Amino acid sequence: MAAFNFNAGQSNYTGEVLGDLLTLVAQENETYKEGLIHVKSGIQKKYALPHVRLGKIIQDHVATPVSSVGEYEFAERYLTPEDFMIYLEFNPRDFEQYYKPFQPTGNLVFRELDPKVQATMIRLLMEQEQEYINQAIWCSATPTEHAKISSSDGSVAAGATEIGGDAEAGPMKYFNGAIARVLMNAAASTTSEDAKCGQVNIAGTGTFADGEAVENELYAMWEATAPKIRKKAGLVILMDYKSWDAYNKYLSAKTMKYNDNRKENEHRFQGKRIIPMVALPNDTIFMGVFTTGVDSNLWMGVDYVNDENVLQVDKLQNNSELYFFKALLKMDVNIVRPSEITAHIPFKYTAA
Numbered sequence: 001m002a003a004f005n006f007n008a009g010q011s012n013y014t015g016e017v018l019g020d021l022l023t024l025v026a027q028e029n030e031t032y033k034e035g036l037i038h039v040k041s042g043i044q045k046k047y048a049l050p051h052v053r054l055g056k057i058i059q060d061h062v063a064t065p066v067s068s069v070g071e072y073e074f075a076e077r078y079l080t081p082e083d084f085m086i087y088l089e090f091n092p093r094d095f096e097q098y099y100k101p102f103q104p105t106g107n108l109v110f111r112e113l114d115p116k117v118q119a120t121m122i123r124l125l126m127e128q129e130q131e132y133i134n135q136a137i138w139c140s141a142t143p144t145e146h147a148k149i150s151s152s153d154g155s156v157a158a159g160a161t162e163i164g165g166d167a168e169a170g171p172m173k174y175f176n177g178a179i180a181r182v183l184m185n186a187a188a189s190t191t192s193e194d195a196k197c198g199q200v201n202i203a204g205t206g207t208f209a210d211g212e213a214v215e216n217e218l219y220a221m222w223e224a225t226a227p228k229i230r231k232k233a234g235l236v237i238l239m240d241y242k243s244w245d246a247y248n249k250y251l252s253a254k255t256m257k258y259n260d261n262r263k264e265n266e267h268r269f270q271g272k273r274i275i276p277m278v279a280l281p282n283d284t285i286f287m288g289v290f291t292t293g294v295d296s297n298l299w300m301g302v303d304y305v306n307d308e309n310v311l312q313v314d315k316l317q318n319n320s321e322l323y324f325f326k327a328l329l330k331m332d333v334n335i336v337r338p339s340e341i342t343a344h345i346p347f348k349y350t351a352a
Helices: 015-027 092-102 115-139 178-187 211-224 241-255
Strands: 038-041 047-054 072-079 082-090 149-151 201-204 235-240 272-277 285-289 298-304 311-315 323-335 342-344 347-349
Touching: 015 038, 015 115, 015 298, 072 298, 072 323, 082 092, 082 115, 092 115, 115 178, 115 323, 178 323, 178 347, 201 211, 211 241, 211 285, 211 342, 235 241, 241 272
Parallel strands: 038 298, 201 342, 235 272
Antiparallel strands: 047 072, 082 323, 149 347, 235 285, 285 342, 298 323, 311 323
8 A cells, every 4th residue: 555645745734724624623513503603713812802882972962062971981802812732643544545546556655635635534533622622612711710610509510511621522721611701700890801891690500400490590581681682683592401401391291291202392482592502511501692793792713823833744653654633723712792691500600
């Protein structure tokens, strides 16, 4: 068999394959595919998420306006992508079906693999990482903030998702995910920088006893959400699968005695879409505007660490058939308008 070789003998990547990797990291996960997050790429250091709050800016028509009447407050939240690395080792023979058709015949050594085939192989290598990225968007927390977060009863239950803990693919400690951001904002002093864009409305904490408890909380959250937010087209309800299953079972029993179990109840509450999320911890519900557009209340910033060594695929060592895959990436997540989010979160945050 001719020698396996990625990228015409170069271990560093640019162009099509590198672009495909960044798209994969940002978009091939549950949160993006459900249309819940706006992705901003190419953030080298920091990206500002501006917020303007206007007060009484209307006054009587007079020759000289009263300057003290108008109220205008400007605040910023930020995306500051932090470094992390994806690394794994693999045997090229596992992917032989993808590259073998491109090999020359005879004794010639294989020289170049089509970029589209390379991208396909990288996607296969990255498949498990998407579960990590998806969970990290919601459940990451830096070590400093992780130490301040616990479940609402003061501990983390066995087997429960821990904010800032370890996912199956790796530690969720490199940036603060959406839940950590929400908890930090809700606990912030009203005069702090974090609260200048408003504060998240925490409608409830703790666990749900059954589907009826989920429905009661949905009504409480709906009533706690301002009518002007309820009317927004992008408003959705995000819910973990444990809560959705309990609510779905409750709806089935409530609707009719002999329900057809081949049909699923409509994923809606008060006309708004309910999206069950694998990434959310048990007993977690969010109500807010989450889209892929700039109007989304959840943004993700991604970038390469540099332009030269961001992605490497090369032989592990000279006497080995194994190769290694290494990707150096940067990522951060933040909420934009905290006051427009209503949440039920089974965690508490103890500010320092």
